[in-house]
């Protein structure tokens with residue numbers, strides 16, 4: 075098991091390495107998708123950028139009618155309201171991103187955090203935009219199709235944004251894998267029980283990234299328009315407590331030791347994620363911790379006490395940084411496990427003869443996230459903004475002994 079201090083040192087070392095080695099390291103840490111050896115094209119230059127059409131202008135369909143997400147949001151108000159709070163909308167202001175990209179001074183990081191539209195890069199690793207970077211992963215990044223916007227419906231060609239129907243829009247391999255397969259999230263899904271290609275008999279109905287991260291909602295797409303089958307543009311993931319709760323279940327096995335005391339083993343089941351947990355960004359981890367009380371209710375093992383935290387930490391589930399020499403210990407879909415190699419998954423406590431306890435599942439966005447008393451109440455339903463604080467996602471109570 076890692077001591078928090080070692081983890082901290084490692085994180086600091088990583089920070090230094092990031093600044094020092096720049097591009098090479100950047101590729102290894104985040105932007106290392108297949109095809110990344112291709113040189114980025116310079117992106118859209120200023121002359122190619124779309125202009126807002128003026129009334130009376132000849133209709134120029136070589137460029138989109140609108141350029142920024144805020145402009146799209148003038149009509150698509152509900153979708154925009156979701157989008158602007160999402161981590162796609164925030165991909166250039168996310169404080170963690172700003173820190174690790176040296177305040178966005180790493181050109182290499184821009185391609186996925188503020189890309190030109192996916193169709194222009196042939197749904198391969200995206201190309202960095204040269205302008206409007208604050209617009210992050212914009213509506214046009216995912217929807218622009220030449221001078222048109224692509225959508226799933228069709229039959230709306232008269233609308234001011236010049237929509238066209240395009241089956242690629244609902245193809246997650248094209249729409250999501252380009253950025254989300256560099257750490258195998260896409261492959262994990264394809265190989266798992268939710269994949270459309272999972273072997274018969276299926277354990278689960280097929281579900282795509284869109285089904286779980288852009289759930290259906292009946293609503294008009296524009297004010298006064300007809301009600302349609304729309305999709306939430308929220309992309310709740312690791313920053314959402316509700317989403318994390320959907321992902322994992324916890325249970326505990328207690329056994330008496332031959333010479334007194336008990337062995338406590340905490341199991342985690344990936345019950346609801348379409349890929350491993352955690353997935354994607356390598357900073358993230360799930361950890362199990364054990365809290366014990368005696369029969370009087372006095373806490374005898376406290377995960378929030380810095381002196382006892384290492385002992386109370388039973389296992390870590392994580393995709394480690396490259397070069398760490400560590401084997402990945404994430405939990406694949408539907409698997410129940412107490413450890414995948416990092417930590418024993420159980421603790422023998424000779425002094426614990428009878429009492430009550432709690433098993434905690436803790437989620438960290440970064441290795442620096444500290445577990446303390448505030449971790450118990452951290453984060454509202456859909457936004458865990460607080461940095462450097464670990465969050466207790468699941469708590470399971472149990473009793474032990476006579």
Ligand code: HEC
Pocket residue numbers: 099100101103104105106107168170171172174175176180182183184185186187199252253254256311312353354355439
């Ligand atoms: C190939 C595309 C790609 C490139 C290039 C890329 N990223 Fe990312 N980045 C992603 C994706 C996808 C996520 C979301 C992963 C997740 O949520 O687990 C992400 C998430 C992050 C996060 C986590 C944000 C959070 O709040 O948890 C940080 C930090 C980050 N990237 C930093 C960087 C830095 C620094 C660079 C340049 C060295 C970079 N990225 C380059 C695709 C990319």
Ligand code: HEC
Pocket residue numbers: 138140141142143145146147148149150213214217223224225226227228229230233234235237238239294295296299300302
């Ligand atoms: C001036 C208003 C307006 C603006 C601005 C606007 N749209 Fe639209 N959009 C519409 C209308 C109207 C429809 C058709 C709605 C309907 O029939 O339900 C539509 C439909 C769509 C569709 C569905 C197309 C389909 O066939 O599935 C997409 C996608 C879309 N817009 C994206 C965008 C994007 C991206 C932007 C910004 C670049 C944008 N829109 C800007 C009015 C607008």
Ligand code: HEC
Pocket residue numbers: 161162164165166168171185186187189192200211215246249250251252253254283284287288309310311312313314
């Ligand atoms: C252009 C690259 C790109 C594309 C395309 C893309 N994403 Fe992302 N996605 C990102 C980045 C970058 C982040 C992290 C932003 C940050 O926090 O800094 C992210 C974050 C997320 C998150 C995590 C939010 C959280 O709470 O941490 C989910 C879930 C997600 N994306 C799902 C999807 C799905 C589903 C699709 C396909 C419809 C998709 N993404 C397409 C780049 C992309």
Ligand code: HEC
Pocket residue numbers: 143146147150153154157162211212213214215216217225226243244249284288295303304305306307
């Ligand atoms: C990360 C990629 C991504 C971004 C960013 C994005 N969309 Fe979408 N959008 C999609 C996908 C994928 C669908 C298709 C969902 C389906 O039908 O399965 C979609 C569907 C739509 C539709 C059709 C109706 C619906 O809700 O399914 C509209 C309209 C739309 N988007 C508008 C917007 C606007 C406006 C923005 C910016 C405020 C935006 N989108 C940002 C990926 C994206």
Ligand code: HEC
Pocket residue numbers: 246250251254259260261263268281282283284286287310311312313317318320321346347348349350351352353354355358
């Ligand atoms: C069966 C539902 C389901 C499917 C299918 C699914 N996800 Fe997830 N996803 C989840 C849940 C639940 C979580 C929260 C657990 C977590 O954060 O690890 C999550 C978390 C994430 C995160 C946050 C990373 C993290 O570990 O915190 C990203 C990024 C993501 N999903 C992207 C995708 C992409 C891309 C696809 C398609 C290849 C996809 N998801 C398919 C349910 C699903």
